[in-house]
Amino acid sequence: MPRSNRPSRQRRTGGTSRGPGPRQENIVDSGGLEHLMQGWRRTESRSSGEWTVQPIAAARAVKEYRCPRCEGLISVGTAHVVVWRADGVLGDSADLAARRHWHEHCWRLG
Secondary structure, three states, X not given: OOOOOXXXXXXXXXXXXXXXXXXXXXXXXXXHHHHHHOOOOEEEEEOOEEEEEEEEOHHHOOOXXXXXXXXXXXXOOOOEEEEEEOOOOOOHHHHHHOOEEEOHHHHHHO
């Protein structure tokens, strides 16, 4: 019988031929799925308090905004961040209503 030029299952996966190797989705670090579901939202500490920072991808930037630091225009299709207080005393709804859109580099400069 002719020999097959295809590598055996054992050599392809690095394991035994008894079953499939580890699934890729099981190799996510702890908290990784939650991180992805939040859209990379994070909380940052600054001297002025705690801030929630939500990145906005260029494809999702469908309105124009004015950056509070440089007062420049954030045009449609420009990736940026939305920032609001995470520790406000007036409650979450008031903090969310007071959110501002920043250029990414302006937010980093603070």
